Amino acid sequence: MNSTKPFVFVIDDDESVRKSLKRLLNSADYEAEVFASASDFLERPYYPGPSCVIVDVQMPGLNGIDLQDALIQRNREEQLVFITGHGNIPMCARAMKAGAVDFLSKPFKPRELLKCVEQALTRSVEQRRRAAEKNDARRLLDSLTPREFEVMQLVTTGMLNKQVGGELGMAEKTVKVHRGRVMQKLEVTSVAELVRLVQKAGISTTSANGKTKV
């Protein structure tokens, strides 16, 4: 896990707004970096640490909503705080649905913005942590052979070895061997631990009807 310090990015085409926001963030002890356009920001190397992006909705070229789409397409999960000179409800709803932290109308209360930044950074830290865990879990799961993966999936649904063998057309004894290897490779000692690991990796499990789903 990286333990880099939090960073706030400000994207606004208005110089006065950029400058004043950087000052405000500095006064609250945040590191801030400003951009005049969304494309300038996208050109910057990805910052892996906890971060928050304050972005103006209306801008020439790529606007704030476009930026949000672009980040989602690239699987980047920056925490966005939108600011707007004249927003409307559909625009706001769209931004919030797509995961924005908040949507502030200019001129906003500086304290409100700082609160949003704090919230965004908290979410970012949490999200970074979850991402790291997911990466670890996935790496472990990647070490399983296809057969072992199948056995693991059925085991996480709560089936007994005999049932698993019936489902996969193999002897109960063989199932037992696979299962042992799985537990060993995934460094878990119980089915409960196994289920938690699979969830962390972002793979859903179900036991309602005995069927499995990936």
Added chain:
Amino acid sequence: MLKKLGDAMGARPTIRLHSAIILIWIASAWSAFSQTRQVVLLYDERIDLPGLASLNAGFTRALTAGSAEHVEIYREEMDLSRFDSPAYRDLLRNELRTKYAAKKIDVVVAVMAPAFEFFLSYRDEIFPGIPIVFCPLDRTQLGGRSLPVDVTGVLVKREFAPTVDLVAHLHPDTERIVVVAGTSELDSRLLAQAREEFKPFEKRFAFTYLTNLPLPELLSRLSQLPPKTVVLYTTMFRDGAGQAYMPHDVAERISASANAPVYGFLDQYVGHGIVGGQVYGFARYGEQAAELVLKILSGRTPQQLPPIQPANSVTMFDARQLQRWKINEHRLPVGSTVLFREPTIWDRYHKWIIAGASILIAQALLIFGLLMNILRRRRAEGSLVESEARFQTMADAAPCLIWMSGPDKLCTFFNRAWLEFTGRTMEQERGNGWSQGVHHDDFDKCLQTYVDACDARQPFVMQYRLRRRDGEYRWLTDKGAPRFGKHGKFRGYIGACVDITDLLNKEEEVRKSREQISRLSRVNLLGETTASIAHELNQPLTGITSNASAAQRFIDRGNVDIAQLREILVDIGADGRRASDIIHHIRNTIKKGEPTREQINLNEIAVHVARMLQPDARLNSCELSTSLANDLSPIEGDPIEIQQVLINLVSNAFEAMHGIPPNQRKVEIVTEKNGEGTVRMSVRDYGAGISEEAHRRMFEQFFTTKEEGLGMGLAIVRSIIEAHGGKISAENINEGGARFYVVLPTTEK
């Protein structure tokens, strides 16, 4: 001799020229304002009856004098009392319907009750929906009926009692009054009213009613009246024997036969033997009907004009009859009119006259012989006189006010229309008398223009207010031109005036509504760009609040960097100014005020609008650029309006590119010199271009290609540009998009 003849001949072309000039003026004065209006007069009887004749004359006179437009008058004499069969009425109806089917009649005037009744029965077939003016109608003839909304007219007020008062005053020893009347329906109705009014006098006079006798018997009875008797005659269209008569003929005959003075109630009887009476006159009814017609022609509806009931009676006497009955004129009531004052010389001295005339004729023949020679030589001058007479006739017939002045600047002639307009006499108006009617505020300017033009011998056009006979000041436009005689000798001026008051009022209305629309559209435009305005204003506000908050935190933390604090304050100040600038621009855009005229640099407008619409451009993902010519000549106009034009064109350009990929969206504002005396401003977009239909109709009101558009934008733009003496056009560009051009005249020649 020969030289004189030459002089006289030389004068002829000048006179002709004058006539031509006048004709041209009349024509130009007309064509500017004329629109032929058509009025039908429907007479129940023949117009040659004296009452109708004077009504007709009064109507025609008042209508032509009061209308700036040409009014065509059609007259229909229905002769209803002599021909009253239903078949004839059907025939009349068909005839009128066919006759006027293709005419666009503005007003119909129904004269007298029978015409009005006829008309009410058939109007839907003959003149559907056309306003009616009746004239004159007794209130009782209307009965309890309520009038249709598009009907108004002149109500008659007949009074009989005042004449009895008059009789009592002029003949104090009167004991008997004989009332003479006929038996027709109208005769009986009027008599009934008279009887009612006579009731209060019955104690004082013994009334005898001779109303059922054949005329010969009546006349013989009237010739044997006892002394101290006075005859009152109402009307007789038909006598006791059923014989039809004209009331004024009867007046003449009973006056001749009666051995007592006869008094009557109609002005047309005066001169036909009656002494006089308080009479009412048809000419005034005609004039009043004409006034109603004029109001309707000028746009009022009959609904707004309730029927009028004027007091038309005047006290009128025949001087010859006063003499016959030895009534001293001094005893007549104040304000009485006495007609036929001069007893004819022929009556008194015809023998002497015949004798004297014989001698005179003999002398005249001699003189005539001598004069023939001279006359022959003066024939040219004769035609000059004829020409003057022709001029006079023409001037009097002209619907505009015409005046003429001599080389000494004093006025010498005013046509009939002028005199009727001012209600003054030629003598009062001559010299500088006319200027008394000029409005006080216009007087100096009016006189100055005239005197200056006179001194320079130049034609002039001026506007001033002149007092009409009713005391109202009316705006006239007066075109004057110098007259020149032989060898270019200055002879004075001739001028023609037209009443333009109504026209001015209309112009004012149109101007006001244009301003209103233009302001509304500016507000509307603002509504559409609210997003950009809010955005624009919120930027500096955000800067201010963030900076202020940052500064506060720095101070609270204790590590104050004075230099940084100063920088923050400078930025706050700049943002504050920026916000107030924006508000100032908005106020300028929507403020309502008199349109101003000032020198404008189109480049400044272009820069201003480009800056103002920059946020809008951003919202539309569009690039907005300007390309401005150096040394552009200024134009004259209202900067706000020109700005509005440009905002409109640029906003349209933004909208034109909605279907175009954002990176191709561009709008250019270009200013350039455009040949002699004009500059050109254009707005180019890179959209889909203008469709053929839109190109044809886009400057029309309410034409729009937008779903939510009103279709007023370009119509207003065009009206603004045209009000500035400019032109607007549009074209598609081969490389894509469209360009709107505005060409405006510069103030530099």
